[in-house]
Amino acid sequence: MDFDLSQNQTMFRDMVRDFARKEIAPIAQEMDEQSGMPDDLIAKMRDSGFFGLAFPEQYGGLGADTVTYGLVVEELAKASAGVCVMLTVHNSVGSYPVAMFGSEDIKREYLPRMAAGEIAAFCVTEPGAGSDAAALTTTARKDGDAYILDGSKIFVTNGSRAAFFVVVARTPGTTGHRDTHAFIVPRETPGLTVGKKEDKMGLRASDTTVVDFSGAKVPAACLLGSEGDGFKIAMAALDGGRIGIAFQALGIGMACLEEAVRYAAVREQFGKPLLKQPVIGNMIADMGTELEAARLLALQAAWLKDSGRPYGKQAAMAKLASSEAAWRAADKAVQIHGGYGFCKEYPVERYYRDVRVTRIYEGTSEIQRLVIARHLGRDYV
Numbered sequence: 001m002d003f004d005l006s007q008n009q010t011m012f013r014d015m016v017r018d019f020a021r022k023e024i025a026p027i028a029q030e031m032d033e034q035s036g037m038p039d040d041l042i043a044k045m046r047d048s049g050f051f052g053l054a055f056p057e058q059y060g061g062l063g064a065d066t067v068t069y070g071l072v073v074e075e076l077a078k079a080s081a082g083v084c085v086m087l088t089v090h091n092s093v094g095s096y097p098v099a100m101f102g103s104e105d106i107k108r109e110y111l112p113r114m115a116a117g118e119i120a121a122f123c124v125t126e127p128g129a130g131s132d133a134a135a136l137t138t139t140a141r142k143d144g145d146a147y148i149l150d151g152s153k154i155f156v157t158n159g160s161r162a163a164f165f166v167v168v169a170r171t172p173g174t175t176g177h178r179d180t181h182a183f184i185v186p187r188e189t190p191g192l193t194v195g196k197k198e199d200k201m202g203l204r205a206s207d208t209t210v211v212d213f214s215g216a217k218v219p220a221a222c223l224l225g226s227e228g229d230g231f232k233i234a235m236a237a238l239d240g241g242r243i244g245i246a247f248q249a250l251g252i253g254m255a256c257l258e259e260a261v262r263y264a265a266v267r268e269q270f271g272k273p274l275l276k277q278p279v280i281g282n283m284i285a286d287m288g289t290e291l292e293a294a295r296l297l298a299l300q301a302a303w304l305k306d307s308g309r310p311y312g313k314q315a316a317m318a319k320l321a322s323s324e325a326a327w328r329a330a331d332k333a334v335q336i337h338g339g340y341g342f343c344k345e346y347p348v349e350r351y352y353r354d355v356r357v358t359r360i361y362e363g364t365s366e367i368q369r370l371v372i373a374r375h376l377g378r379d380y381v
């Protein structure tokens, strides 16, 4: 067994780490306060190829493998989890369904534009369909050589900026997962409206919106996979997306650990630095150990995906372990900072808010446990 990264993986990670430290971290607090990110940062990330990170080279991407992608996501999340999620949604659930299930014509039409920086989003969740994704009610009615979409999607990351939306909808009058279909829908489609922007607890640099469809006509060529594949395409996309969220959570958790250690090294109480006091040392040891264990799971899931083997179970385990470990790390980091950790002057206050959603989106921790238990049931019964 070899735990070393390849030269290419190290090079990619270091390049993004350098960019994140210089271009993202210095404005992370400001982006959080202003609830947005500057256009010139997006332009710089576009020029650096970040929007094509996980895209195949033949469609204009950098063709990074999943391990490299994960390492890069961790670096971005350490600097700003909000910037990170904009890129992870674009590079995974927003584009993967097109890369994996689009026709060759659709791939040629959309992937190079996405890789060049036209942003992608993923529309599955609805007011009545969150954890129970198959309960979605947005309809796709066949109309000659097109489909007409009607319904409302919520919690759409990148909604304000996206040029393309992957949308899952169902045949009118049906229930369950079988009559669902996935489409790639360009933003300029008449009848598609981007609605309310959510005022969120964390990830405030990224935008999350409602997207409404009212008689939105999509050519049949925009169908991804075959009719009836919608739910399975969404699930497959989420399997990969969850690896990205695992690394995002790790990035936030590592930022908490680093800040906590630095603070504990200089903050003195009872005549010596906090770091030298066993009660604080124990907290820091637990943070480091839990994050390192979660990283191994995330790397294993990424490696399985790169090896072309099944990875759904490990992706769910990685997301569960990383988001829960990072959440505990954020709580400890605030605790170690004491009252200062409760103030915006210290970045752990932002990390504590940002990490919370990693236990919720792309499948709650409860749904990850459900997925894992089903896999284990199949493994051992």
Ligand code: COS
Pocket (backbone or CB within 6 Å): 124, 125, 130, 131, 132, 133, 134, 155, 177, 231, 232, 233, 235, 236, 238, 239, 312, 361, 362, 363, 364, 367, 370, 371
């Ligand atoms: N990849 C491909 N196909 C999958 C799959 C996956 N990861 N998971 C399930 N499927 C298939 C199943 O094989 C089944 O197919 P058949 O009918 O041909 O046997 C079908 O999809 C239905 O699967 P299942 O019965 O497991 O569906 P459930 O309704 O029980 O739901 C959960 C499964 C709960 C796991 C799913 O709804 C889920 O992941 N929910 C969370 C949604 C989520 O993450 N939302 C966040 C969106 S981004 S903010």
